[in-house]
Each structure stands twice: as C-alpha cells, then as structure tokens.
Amino acid sequence: xxxxxxxxxxxxxxxxxxxxxxxxxxxxxxxxxxxxxxxxxxxxxxxxxxxxxxxxxxxxxxxxxxxxxxxxxxxxxxxxxxxxxxxxxxxxxxxxxxxxxxx
Numbered sequence: 001x002x003x004x005x006x007x008x009x010x011x012x013x014x015x016x017x018x019x020x021x022x023x024x025x026x027x028x029x030x031x032x033x034x035x036x037x038x039x040x041x042x043x044x045x046x047x048x049x050x051x052x053x054x055x056x057x058x059x060x061x062x063x064x065x066x067x068x069x070x071x072x073x074x075x076x077x078x079x080x081x082x083x084x085x086x087x088x089x090x091x092x093x094x095x096x097x098x099x100x101x102x103x
Contacts, residue, residue, distance in 0.1 A: 043072065043079040052082065053089060068092050 009017065046060055049069075053060075063069045069088050071078045 042082050042084075043074070044082050045077070045079060046071075048082070049080050049085055052086070063092075 046057060049060060050057060060069070064071060069080065069085050071080055073079075
C-alpha cells in the first residue's frame with residue numbers, strides 16, 4: 001500500500017516525506033552529540049597539558065612511556081583528559097616525594 005503511495009509522489013513530495021520522517025531521529029542525534037561534546041570538553045591536546053603542567057613535550061612523552069599519564073586516541077588525534085592528568089600528576093608527585101624521603 002505504501003509503495004503505491006510513494007510511487008505516485010513527486011520528487012519534492014518524497015523529499016518532504018523523508019525530512020518529516022527523519023526529523024525526530026536527527027533531532028535526537030543532535031541532542032546526543034551536544035551531550036557527548038559536553039562530556040568531552042575536558043579533553044585537551046598536548047599543548048594545553050604542557051602549558052598547565054609547565055613542562056616540555058619530551059617530558060610529556062616520557063611520562064606517557066612510563067605510564068604516569070595516559071593519552072586518548074580519538075579519530076587520529078591524541079588528547080588528554082585534563083582532570084585525570086592533573087590527578088595523576090598529584091599522585092605521581094606524592095609518590096615521588098615519599099620515595100625521596102628514603103634517601
């Protein structure tokens with residue numbers, strides 16, 4: 001039944017039907033994308049991490065290799081969750097100070 005209806009439609013009528021049919025789905029997708037971008041707002045590039053921690057790029061890579069901080073790879077980009085990185089650095093600093101007390 002619907003096939004006959006669609007077959008008798010003009011191209012413009014079919015476009016309108018598609019737009020009206022897909023609008024709720026597209027609106028939901030937009031909403032979900034907005035929410036996920038809010039969640040990912042803590043993700044920063046290496047330059048921001050360098051500025052916040054006042055260290056060089058080799059230092060960041062050294063910490064990555066030692067497992068002190070962990071980057072996230074998203075779509076070919078290397079990003080860092082800034083609150084997680086800052087917390088990791090607090091823990092690293094605390095552990096380092098404890099180790100140095102033994103000397």
